[in-house]
Amino acid sequence: MDKKGNILMQRYELGRLLGQGTFAKVYHAKNIKTSQSVAIKLIDKEKVLRVGLIDQIKREISVMRLVRHPNVVQLYEVMASKTKIYFAMEYVKGGELFNKVAKGKLKEEVARKYFQQLIGAVDFCHSREVYHRDIKPENLLLDENGNLKVSDFGLSALGESCRHDGLLHTTCGTPAYVAPEVINKKGYDGAKADIWSCGVVLFVLLAGYLPFQDSNLMEMYRKISRGEFKCPGWFSPEVRKLLVRILDPNPQTRLSIVKIMENPWFKKGYKPVERPQPQKEEGLMIASDVQKAFAQEPSADSxxxxxxxxxxxxxxxxxxxxxxxxxxxxxxxxxxxxxxxxxxxxxxxxxxxxxxxxxxxxxxxxxxxxxxxxxxxxxxxxxxxxxxxxxxxxxxxxxxxxxxxxxxxxxxxxxxxxxxxxxxxxxxxxxxxxxxxxxxxxxxxxxx
Structure with missing residues (x-):
């Protein structure tokens, strides 16, 4: 049995369903010993095996172990039964940043705070050669103190995924937030593609709508490929200049994270968090988690x-x-x-x-x-x-x-x-x- 009553693996008391997708469900839960609230991601192992997503699950485990940062949702532990894989993760109860934007544009100082935290988290991910590839407000959560947490590394890539040309080649992400070179399908730098998506997020936070919009998807892609967008009148001149340099369709001249952090508008009130040091047993922890997840295979008679x-x-x-x-x-x-x-x-x-x-x-x-x-x-x-x-x-x-x-x-x-x-x-x-x-x-x- 995966759970006895509502007790999971004799460690967590399962609560309400928070959300679900094709292969996974996420529940609120409490650690029985410490009473700490956690989110339990329950993955159907048989479905994952059937559609060939084993490598994706292994990569997600590796990535979440590598990017332990205050502004990234933390993975506490991995557990498994014969039919299910369980991720015990940090519970972020403030909901999606998207829900705030859906109510209307944010004040400049509020948007700047979230953007600063996002850039700090993404910069740390890139320092560990992790590229998110699906940065959007729906994947940015807020804790009870209003701090941003990057989540959902299901489409992420590691530096080792690059081909001999040093580029990534998998077309993925959310169309409205994806960089033009990803659509081009000629290979792209994961860091530069993430920076573009961060720029789209900043625009959305300040404007309350997307920079590249069109009812015709082909026309929207043309606008993205040319970097065609207009800032609304309430954007300050400093923000306009910053966005133009981030949403540069040429990845070679697009602003780097280092340059973004040096920008005067970005630096206002910026309080960088301490970058965690890599753990000595990191590699062993990743190998152990992966082994736990796939040690017991589901029955082969399906x-x-x-x-x-x-x-x-x-x-x-x-x-x-x-x-x-x-x-x-x-x-x-x-x-x-x-x-x-x-x-x-x-x-x-x-x-x-x-x-x-x-x-x-x-x-x-x-x-x-x-x-x-x-x-x-x-x-x-x-x-x-x-x-x-x-x-x-x-x-x-x-x-x-x-x-x-x-x-x-x-x-x-x-x-x-x-x-x-x-x-x-x-x-x-x-x-x-x-x-x-x-x-x-x-x-x-x-x-x-």
Missing amino acids: SSSASSEKIGMKATCVNAFDIISQSQGFDLSGLFETNKKPKLDSRFTSTKSASAIVSKLEEIAADNERFKVKKKDGLVMLQGKKEGRKGHLSIDAEIFEVTPSFHMVEVKKVSGDTLEYQRFCNQELKPSLKDIVWAWQGGEQPAQ
Whole structure:
């Protein structure tokens, strides 16, 4: 049993539900021994395993252990049963900063205080090579003394996540707060992207609305990419100058945190908190927490586990932002590239299961007799058996899970002749997939 009555792991008395998402619920709780209020994040281990989010949970544990700071929500301990993972975290009872902004703009001195605390916390995170990647008022909490606490590191990245070019490449975050270089999908500096989001937060605190707004999402992205925003009349000249330099669409010339902290407007009444020193046993604590979380696996007799074994792979989980950023209608590459090459990929959506999609692709390859099939981590690879005009034709089909009953599949040429690839797609692949395709990207009607 995960809990006996309302007692969790003989340590915490569970209280009311504070919130919930797809994979987790958060409860108010009290430490039985000390009576300290905590927030318990309860994660469904089976769901996490099924959609391949193990690495994300491990990263969240690592990050929260690394960024122990007065203005960051603290992780106290990690516990687990066979079916659940529990995070015991600092309970911040003042609610989201978003709730304050929803009532209207804040006074300049109040907004400045929150911005100072936010920058101090983000600067500390960056010193530990942690990049939040989803800074917004909904992820900024307030304690009973009105102090800001950064929360929700579910989309965060560590410095070791950077590729050989030293940049991050995962498109994530909340569209209205995300930096233009993230939308560009060419790689970005996590620190500079976080700074942009901090600038959007400052604008929202002072204005009561977003700097980049438009009912048309594509037009909003264009404004973001060009840094097109207008400050309302009540903004002081000092704030206007600061925002223009923070919301600079060029990450190379965007103001750094060091420069922000040197800004006269920022420095008014600034009281920096003492930066905690790294703990000697930090690495051991992270390893111990991760081991606790995944030491006991859930039972393997679930239908979802069997399905995953049957297809020998798991579809990658995506969110709405991923779909928007991958959609042809919202492709912003034209804003950044002058010589645009023809696209050699296409996408379709399906209400069929991942296993059904894989089976159909295997069937097409078998009927065609030109391809051999390999499968790995949500990817189906069709590899040509015979050499064509420009070598062997190789095609990847990557399956993304939007919901358990809805998938998106991206098909793209990896190698070989472009004309041969386009001919195969138009004459053989698309007609053969008509029974499982809901819609092809580009506005085709759903298959009947």
